[in-house]
Amino acid sequence: MNNITDNPKKLLAMQKYISLFVILLFSCTGLFAQNIYDIRNAIDFFESNRMQKGEYRHILTESDIEGSPYFNDEFIKGTIFTYQKIQYNDIPLRYNIYNDEMEFQTPNNQVLAIAAPEIVDKAVLGENTFSNIPYALGNKVKRAYFILLTEGKLSLYAxxxxxxxxxxxxxxxxxxxxxxxxxxxxTYYLRLNQQAAVRIESKKDLQNFFTDHQNKMESFIKKNKIKPGKADKMMELVEYYNSL
Structure with missing residues (x-):
C-alpha cells in the first residue's frame, strides 16, 4: 500500500481539505462566540459599572408616603444582560416603576441605581424579564424598561x-x-422587529399599527374581540401575527 506522502497530488488535496476544515472551524467558532455572553458575577458588576444613588430617595421615601413605587418591594437576585454581551449573575435587583430605574443592593446594603441604563439589554427578576427598549412618545423616541410578555417578529410588552x-x-x-x-x-406596547415600540390604547391604534396582513388582522381582531387593555387577548393577537 502506497503512503499518502508518496503521492504529491493526494497530499496537496488532503492539505486543502485540512485548510478548509480549519477555516470553517474558526469561522463557526467566531459565530458561536458572538452569540454567547461573557458571564460574570455580582462583584464584577459592582466594580465595573458606573453607579449612583437614586436621587428620588431624598424626596419620595418619607415614612408617611402610602403605597410603593416598586414593582417588587424586596430585592430579588436577578441577572443583568448588557448590549456588550456581558451577563452578570446573582445581583439583588428591584425595579422602581416611578423613576423607571433598575436598582441594586451592594454587599454593604447600599441601594444604588444603574447610572448608565443604556448599556442594559435586559434584566431578569424571577419570572419577569425587563427589556430596556426604545419606544415612540409623540414625535420622539425614548428608552425605558418594559416587561416582555411574548417575543418574536412582533413582540408584546407591558x-x-x-x-x-x-x-x-x-x-x-x-x-x-x-x-x-x-x-x-x-399599558401595552407592540414592537415590530427592532423598531421603536408603539403604545396600543384603542382598536384604532391596532388598525393603524398593522401595515401588512391588514385584512387578516382586522378580521382576527373582530372575530376574537381583541381588546388593547387585555394582556391575554393581546398575546393571542401577537401569536397569530407571528404565525402568518
Missing part, C-alpha cells in the same frame, strides 16, 4: 405605571390626605 399623588391639606368638608403612590393599570 409598561407598569405608578402615579405619585401629593399630600392634601384638610379642607372644609374633607380630611387631610398623605402623599401616596398609586398603582395604575399596565
Amino acid at each position: 409598561r407598569p405605571e405608578v402615579l405619585y399623588k401629593k399630600p392634601k391639606k384638610a379642607a372644609a368638608y374633607s380630611e387631610p390626605e398623605p402623599a401616596k403612590f398609586e398603582k395604575r393599570p399596565d
